[in-house]
Amino acid sequence: MTANGTRRSPWVVGVSGASGTPYAAAVLRALLHAGEPVDLVVSRAARLTLLDETGAPFRDAHWREDLARWLARGADGTPDAFEPGLLDLSDVRYWPAGDLAAGPSSGSYPAQGMLVVPASTACVAGVALGLSKDLLQRVAGVTLKERRPLVVAVRESPLNGQTLRHLVTLDDAGAVVLPASPAFYAGATHIQDLVDFVAGRALDAAGVPHKLYRRWEGELGGGRGSGGIGGQSPGQAPEDGPASPSEG
Secondary structure, three states, X not given: OOOXXXXXXXXEEEEOOOOOHHHHHHHHHHHHHOOOOEXXXXXXXXXXXXXXXXXXXXXXXXXXXXXXXXXXXXXXOOOOOOOOOOOOOOOEEEOXXXXXXXXXXXXXXXXXXXXXXXXXHHHHHHHHHOOOOOHHHHHHHHHHHOOXXXXXXXXXXXXXXXXXXXXXXXXXXXXXXXXXXXXXXXXXXXXXXXXXXXXXXXXXXXXXXXXXXXXXXOOOOOOOOOOOHHHOOOOOOXXXXXXXXXXX
16 A cells, blocks of 8 residues: 555566666666656576676665666666666565565556566566566566556567567567667667667556657657757756766
């Protein structure tokens, strides 16, 4: 229950071991800025990827401070590119990947849906085949059976036939298969803009409002000179979104 007595209904964010942890960070920041409660599941492989891509660990016993450090980091690796402490993490609940009795493992748990960002091919296979080998795969399977939104942001290249068939299986089951493929029409001037475009498309698929990127309006070249996230310059905060890191 929330402080005002309403039932808490979070978005579950699953982070698998694929490269692309900045995508997950951008999705998490935007959900929190939108005032959405979040349940977080980080796979064991994702911890290794986080350590490799950020140089910092993600630990069960210290998840809140590790999460705060991760979300403050820019896509280009700049520490504190997003103001530390700006995000309220009080409505984030973390579930260890090995806890198969966690709340979101049951269909009766009141989740809104799930975003798997980034999704590795191993994670895609596990969900498509219904393996439930860890909590992330289990929650994705529950999300499908309960007919809730499931966004799978697969991050791999090239894709072999087996993975493509697994992705078709997920699409047939009702998931949104969203390749982590940034577009360039939005006037990106910084790597964070490209990351935020993918995060924004994932949130679009889930129906969560945001201002992470400039939307296409039918005008050729309209993004040139817009300068960053949502038409803002890097380092300038969009009205309802995070500040983008300054160029260095």
